[in-house]
Amino acid sequence: MPVKSPFESSIAKPGQGTVVLSLLPPSNPTLTTLTYKYPLKLLTRTPGYVPQSSALSSPASPPVHLYLLTYGGGLLPGDHIDVSITLEPHTRMVVTTPQGSTKIFKTEGRQRGTLPLAKNISDKSRQSVDVRIGREAALCYLPDPSVPFATSRYEQLQTFTVDSTPASKPSTNTSSLCVLDWVTQGRSARGENWDFHLWRGKNEVWSEDQNTGARKLLLRDSLVLDGEVDELCLEAEDQTISSELIRERTLPHGVVGTLILYGPVFERLANFLMDRFTSQPRIGSRNWASPALGVEESAPNYESKVTFTAARVRAGFVLVKFGADEFETAKDWLGGILREEGTVFNEFGEEALFCL
Amino acid sequence: MIGKASVQVLEKEIADLEYRLHNAKSRLALASDSQSDSSNYLPLPEDAITSVIPTHALLLLSDSALPLGSFAYSSGLESYLAHNKPLPRSVTSVTSFHRFLKLSIASMASTSIPYVLAAFRQPEDLECLDNDLDASTPCVVAQRASIAQGRALIGVWERAFRGTYAADPFLVGSTAVEAIEAFSDLLKSSPLDTADALGPKGHFAPLWGVVCLAMGMDTRQTAYVFMLNHAKAVLSAAVRASVMGPYQAQSILASKGLQDMIADRIDHEWDTPVEDAGQIVPPLDLWMGRHELLYSRIFNS
Numbered sequence: 001m002p003v004k005s006p007f008e009s010s011i012a013k014p015g016q017g018t019v020v021l022s023l024l025p026p027s028n029p030t031l032t033t034l035t036y037k038y039p040l041k042l043l044t045r046t047p048g049y050v051p052q053s054s055a056l057s058s059p060a061s062p063p064v065h066l067y068l069l070t071y072g073g074g075l076l077p078g079d080h081i082d083v084s085i086t087l088e089p090h091t092r093m094v095v096t097t098p099q100g101s102t103k104i105f106k107t108e109g110r111q112r113g114t115l116p117l118a119k120n121i122s123d124k125s126r127q128s129v130d131v132r133i134g135r136e137a138a139l140c141y142l143p144d145p146s147v148p149f150a151t152s153r154y155e156q157l158q159t160f161t162v163d164s165t166p167a168s169k170p171s172t173n174t175s176s177l178c179v180l181d182w183v184t185q186g187r188s189a190r191g192e193n194w195d196f197h198l199w200r201g202k203n204e205v206w207s208e209d210q211n212t213g214a215r216k217l218l219l220r221d222s223l224v225l226d227g228e229v230d231e232l233c234l235e236a237e238d239q240t241i242s243s244e245l246i247r248e249r250t251l252p253h254g255v256v257g258t259l260i261l262y263g264p265v266f267e268r269l270a271n272f273l274m275d276r277f278t279s280q281p282r283i284g285s286r287n288w289a290s291p292a293l294g295v296e297e298s299a300p301n302y303e304s305k306v307t308f309t310a311a312r313v314r315a316g317f318v319l320v321k322f323g324a325d326e327f328e329t330a331k332d333w334l335g336g337i338l339r340e341e342g343t344v345f346n347e348f349g350e351e352a353l354f355c356l
Numbered sequence: 357m358i359g360k361a362s363v364q365v366l367e368k369e370i371a372d373l374e375y376r377l378h379n380a381k382s383r384l385a386l387a388s389d390s391q392s393d394s395s396n397y398l399p400l401p402e403d404a405i406t407s408v409i410p411t412h413a414l415l416l417l418s419d420s421a422l423p424l425g426s427f428a429y430s431s432g433l434e435s436y437l438a439h440n441k442p443l444p445r446s447v448t449s450v451t452s453f454h455r456f457l458k459l460s461i462a463s464m465a466s467t468s469i470p471y472v473l474a475a476f477r478q479p480e481d482l483e484c485l486d487n488d489l490d491a492s493t494p495c496v497v498a499q500r501a502s503i504a505q506g507r508a509l510i511g512v513w514e515r516a517f518r519g520t521y522a523a524d525p526f527l528v529g530s531t532a533v534e535a536i537e538a539f540s541d542l543l544k545s546s547p548l549d550t551a552d553a554l555g556p557k558g559h560f561a562p563l564w565g566v567v568c569l570a571m572g573m574d575t576r577q578t579a580y581v582f583m584l585n586h587a588k589a590v591l592s593a594a595v596r597a598s599v600m601g602p603y604q605a606q607s608i609l610a611s612k613g614l615q616d617m618i619a620d621r622i623d624h625e626w627d628t629p630v631e632d633a634g635q636i637v638p639p640l641d642l643w644m645g646r647h648e649l650l651y652s653r654i655f656n657s
Binding site: 322 | 491
């Protein structure tokens with residue numbers, strides 16, 4: 001029987017990665033599995049940051065930092081990244097993308113009729129991230145925005161599974177997660193303004209009962225920015241064609257995003273954002289007290305240039321949706337709020353805010 | 357089960373096509389010999405065919421007097437107007453409204469039509485569809501509007517339509533009737549209005565699909581009337597928000613442009629599975645969510 005090579009990769013498919021984070025006694029987070037294959041690269045680091053205070057009853061374990069990298073800082077047409085992360089009970093993980101942005105490179109034009117067009121169209125880049133979060137474990141996933149280049153096609157599916165096994169103390173044993181997902185208009189410096197062909201992003205949170213295996217969809221946030229250009233392309237043979245549809249549907253924003261908060265660790269942050277939203281000045285309110293001009297409209301009512309909503313949807317989720325004229329504005333706004341409130345810093349350390 | 361249902365759907369579609377062919381033929385006959393004999397009227401269709409044609413249910417469900425309370429919702433129009441005030445000099449309020457209507461129809465189709473069609477095609481999945489739509493609606497304002505209209509539709513079914521349509525279900529209606537009854541029981545037995553509860557909610561889109569199936573509508577009509585009712589609600593809100601007058605609203609409603617837009621969006625979502633339904637107009641969620649921040653409001657959404 002041949003001896004198994006110790007250098008052999010345990011996974012065959014390119015772009016696949018697996019991470020398992022376990023907590024070894026007494027309180028020692030350890031990566032029991034870490035594999036990946038080109039074009040995906042996973043780096044980890046344990047900064048040794050011990051959470052200052054915690055919303056959880058049991059002592060918090062030090063967070064482990066996972067860097068999600070791709071060669072070239074983005075995805076080429078046909079690339080398929082497939083990352084599976086498991087957080088065992090009581091662990092904490094910070095996931096960031098230290099490359100400034102996730103670039104979605106453009107789908108190549110047809111080479112003089114050599115490639116059949118059907119293949120060309122299906123040749124989009126894809127990313128799927130599947131995270132399982134155990135009891136009292138917490139995930140903080142604040143990545144860079146996705147920057148789709150002109151005529152690119154991209155699809156991403158991020159699935160988060162939280163443990164809903166019935167327990168004696170139901171309020172404290174749930175998992176926690178904080179997930180940011182944002183997409184920009186493209187390289188605005190090069191004049192790109194929602195010129196890509198497709199960007200489809202889906203974030204799902206499922207609950208799973210470990211005893212019975214029953215799964216239930218708790219939240220699905222699905223954004224489809226589709227230029228609907230397939231038919232046009234077929235006729236025109238011109239890959240550089242871009243449709244006005246996405247631009248029209250995102251006006252007036254240059255970046256749109258969603259922040260999902262769930263679980264006891266982020267409860268304070270969630271309340272903070274809800275307060276911030278509900279205490280915004282009323283739109284169209286008038287200063288009746290002013291004697292001179294009773295009809296004068298109040299000044300522009302959103303701080304800086306960010307339009308946002310925060311809503312407590314079902315199952316205790318708080319969902320923040322925002323839109324801003326450009327990436328920097330949104331980044332400063334969100335980074336400002338998260339730093340001011342302090343939960344992310346206290347529970348995960350400064351590095352969790354690396355991308356903001 | 358699935359195979360049987362689709363055969364019946366096809367049978368109904370064939371009956372519908374036959375009726376339309378018959379109708380067109382008789383009109384052709386009328387047109388071709390109208391020169392010779394002008395007293396020849398369109399003959400009455402045969403009874404066997406008319407009984408399958410769900411015209412009566414169609415008229416009931418497309419009636420703006422159907423008590424669903426849709427008039428209370430502007431689907432984000434009121435907030436859109438407030439957010440885009442003052443308008444630039446080059447843009448008139450009607451142009452701005454046209455933009456909203458287009459976005460609103462596209463967004464309603466992409467988020468709801470897959471659920472309407474899925475419920476129509478698989479009425480037994482109603483509970484699951486209701487949960488998934490609830491999970492997929494990120495905006496609480498939209499959620500409230502959808503639930504209120506869905507529950508109103510169940511109310512109308514129970515108090516008005518059930519007597520006629522549950523007693524003598526149409527070809528495919530029996531599974532739909534069972535699905536509505538089961539869901540309605542579920543809705544009554546689960547606690548009301550608890551924020552964290554994950555019980556059945558009663559969202560409008562899937563219930564619309566099932567009720568239309570129970571009343572013998574065909575797939576296309578179900579989706580079309582759903583979208584048309586949405587357009588009507590938005591236009592009615594526009595009239596009441598003084599964007600335009602009632603005649604102008606009616607002319608938009610009657611326009612070929614609106615018909616094509618609705619048909620085009622339905623075609624686009626015809627094969628979309630519910631898992632892929634999603635928001636295609638992200639600012640609409642923002643406008644709708646921020647409706648709560650308006651200083652004065654005349655609508656519930």
